[in-house]
Amino acid sequence: MSQKVTLACAICSSRNYSTNKNVSTKSTRLEVRKYCKICGKHTLHRETK
Template sequence: MSKKVTLACAVCSSRNYATAKNASTTPERLESRKYCKTCGEHTLHRETK
């Protein structure tokens, strides 16, 4: 079953992206390098609660 998650920038904490993940196969939090329009560069984005 897919679960909706929000990705937040690790630098400025702005919530920029929303995606879905399979919670049964990926129980840990997602981390991905994505573009943050607030910071103006590619930064690490982590899954938030």
Template sequence: MNQKIVLACTVCASRNYTTSKNRSQQPERLETRKYCKTCNRHTAHRETK
């Protein structure tokens, strides 16, 4: 039962990426380092509500 989630940059708060995850197996929020085209560098991206 995968659900779509949105990843937002922690620096500029722009929503850059979408992905899916199984919420029953991973209840905590996902955080990864990805490239932000607004900041023009790699930053931490966190799952939004």
């Protein structure tokens, strides 16, 4: 069972990525280091509501 989630940059709060998350294995919010085109560097992206 997967759920579609949106990832937002922790620095500039722009919503750059969307991905799927396995709800049965991951109960916490997803955090991934990805490239932000607004900031121009790799930053932490967190799952939004």
